[in-house]
Amino acid sequence: MRRLLITIVSFMVIAAACTGTGDLDLSASGDGSTSAVDDAPTTAAPPTAAPTTTTAPTTTPTTPPPTTAPPTTIDPIQLRVDAMTVEAKVGQLLMPLLNGVAPGSAADPNTPAGVVAQYELGGVIYLGTNVGGAAQLTDLSGGLQGAAPEGIGLFVSIDQEGGRVARVTDGVTAVPSARTMGTRGAEAVFEASALSGTELSTQGINMVLAPVADLAAGNAGVIGDRSYSGDPAIAAEMVTASVTGLESSGVAAVVKHWPGHGATSIDSHQSLPTVDIGLVEWQNRELVPFAAAFDADVSAVMVGHLSFPQLDPSGVPATVSPALIDGLLREESGFDGVVMTDALDMGAVSNFDQGELAVLVILAGGDILLAPGNLTAARDGVLAAVADGRIPMERLDQSVTRILTLKSEMGLLDAS
Numbered sequence: 001m002r003r004l005l006i007t008i009v010s011f012m013v014i015a016a017a018c019t020g021t022g023d024l025d026l027s028a029s030g031d032g033s034t035s036a037v038d039d040a041p042t043t044a045a046p047p048t049a050a051p052t053t054t055t056a057p058t059t060t061p062t063t064p065p066p067t068t069a070p071p072t073t074i075d076p077i078q079l080r081v082d083a084m085t086v087e088a089k090v091g092q093l094l095m096p097l098l099n100g101v102a103p104g105s106a107a108d109p110n111t112p113a114g115v116v117a118q119y120e121l122g123g124v125i126y127l128g129t130n131v132g133g134a135a136q137l138t139d140l141s142g143g144l145q146g147a148a149p150e151g152i153g154l155f156v157s158i159d160q161e162g163g164r165v166a167r168v169t170d171g172v173t174a175v176p177s178a179r180t181m182g183t184r185g186a187e188a189v190f191e192a193s194a195l196s197g198t199e200l201s202t203q204g205i206n207m208v209l210a211p212v213a214d215l216a217a218g219n220a221g222v223i224g225d226r227s228y229s230g231d232p233a234i235a236a237e238m239v240t241a242s243v244t245g246l247e248s249s250g251v252a253a254v255v256k257h258w259p260g261h262g263a264t265s266i267d268s269h270q271s272l273p274t275v276d277i278g279l280v281e282w283q284n285r286e287l288v289p290f291a292a293a294f295d296a297d298v299s300a301v302m303v304g305h306l307s308f309p310q311l312d313p314s315g316v317p318a319t320v321s322p323a324l325i326d327g328l329l330r331e332e333s334g335f336d337g338v339v340m341t342d343a344l345d346m347g348a349v350s351n352f353d354q355g356e357l358a359v360l361v362i363l364a365g366g367d368i369l370l371a372p373g374n375l376t377a378a379r380d381g382v383l384a385a386v387a388d389g390r391i392p393m394e395r396l397d398q399s400v401t402r403i404l405t406l407k408s409e410m411g412l413l414d415a416s
Contacts, residue, residue: 076415077404081397088149089400090382091120095155095340095368096375098124101132103143112140113147116154119379122403123155125343125371126167126205134171134203141204152404153412155252155368157207160196161226172199178212178238179219182228186241189228193245200251206410207252209302211242213289214262222267230262232288239289243296252410255293257304257342258329259311259318260286268305268348272317278310291333299406300338301329303366305348317349320357325365338402340368344378355381362391367399 081089096115104111109118116124124144131137141156148154158167163177175181175192182189197208216223217230228238239255246253257268259275259282266273277286290301303325305317312323319325319341329335341361349357350373358369358378362385372378385391407413 077401077408077413080404080413081400084400086383086386086393086396088120089396090379090386091149092122092152092400092403093362093367093369093382094119094121094372094375094379095123095125095157095370096121097127097130097343097345097371098144099129101130101136101140103140103147106147113143115375116144116147119375120149121154122152123157123207123368125209126156126158128167131167132170134168137168137170137203137205145204151414153206153407153410155207155407155412156205157209157254158200158205159209160200160205161210161212162192162196163225165226168200168203168205171203172196177225178228178242179225182234182238186237189238189241190245193242194249195245197246197249197251201249205251206412207254207300208246209254209256210246211239211253211255211293212257213239213255213293214257214260215285215289216262221265222269223262227262228289232285235289236292240292240296243293243298247297247299250410252299252406253293254300254302254340255290255298256302257306258290258301259304259306259308259324260290261304261306262286264306268342268346270347272305272307272348274307274309274315276309282308282311287333294333294335298337300340300368301335302340302342302370303329304342305346319344319349319366320352320360320364322364330365336402338368338406339366341366341370343371344369345371345373353381354378355384358382359385359391362395362399367402 098112098115100112103113106113106117108114115121126137130140144156145154159165160167161178162175162181163179166175173195175196181192193211200208212223212226212228213235214223214227215230215232215235216227219225227235229235243253243255261268261273263275263277263286264273303319305319307315307317308324309315311328312321314321314323325339329339344354344357352360354372354374354377358372358381361369362382369378382391386393386396404413
């Protein structure tokens, strides 16, 4: 536009000079003022000027340089999953109990380290039979980690709730029961949980199967004082503090026992408990502490062997219920982390074939098979179900991705 204006003004000046009028009004300043140029009169009439046409200069459009598409970001977890064999993927789902207090040789399939190597295990659980002193447990943990699949560390888990459920006593501070801690307030729960996690991690433990989010009014029964309270709001506050404390120490917290074990006195170690409550009551009570744990970014959820016939009319244990895991836990409650079962060698699920039980857990939405009664049967059952398409590869990969994602966050996955 600026170039066009200069061209027009130049033409007007030339035209004025040719006509000899002596007067030229310019409004280029934009303020309406005039400027007289050469007021001397002329003695002859100006010749008629041939019409002149001016054409505004055109701007030749330029073709923008070709744009380069940004490089596609490749998810390193997905790359690793894609590179794994089916056997290695299934191994990540297994968290068995191994007999012994020393790792032994990874080359010997009859030792704990040998089992880790042979099955390419994703994790192990310690019970009292594995635990001696602090030095012994540290050595065991180190030996098992050394036998783990290359570049993928083990989840080393333990029940350490405090009170009557505490597998490790050497080298750690004794913590009272959840019920006692609940009376001391959230700050005390946080501090005790953080201390417990820190002390356990020095012995190679990186996953604690706590806190208990079940609601129980009294101290008796299978849950009893393992529960912070029978009041959903109090329990939720304490569960949040416990999860936050444990996770702040670098260990993964596993909240339990979904969908809620507190409303029954039957021990699922012996038989299948039935909790006969409706959806609204469950949402107003049992769900509340679990939802608090989800809001606190708990790493994993343990599903109990519990029948909730009003929530899943099939009456099957929650551990094999798509309605209670994929439906209520994942879709309705929004939990997208790791889901593990309660121990699969418990009486509540003893009527299932071990291979079939493992398959049903995965089909229901579970990820980790805790303490299968027959490790080989569980592994082979899942492998066979993947081979014949009953468990789609996409479904298997979902679980492995969740597990490896958590391991990456915990520093258990190398960068290769």
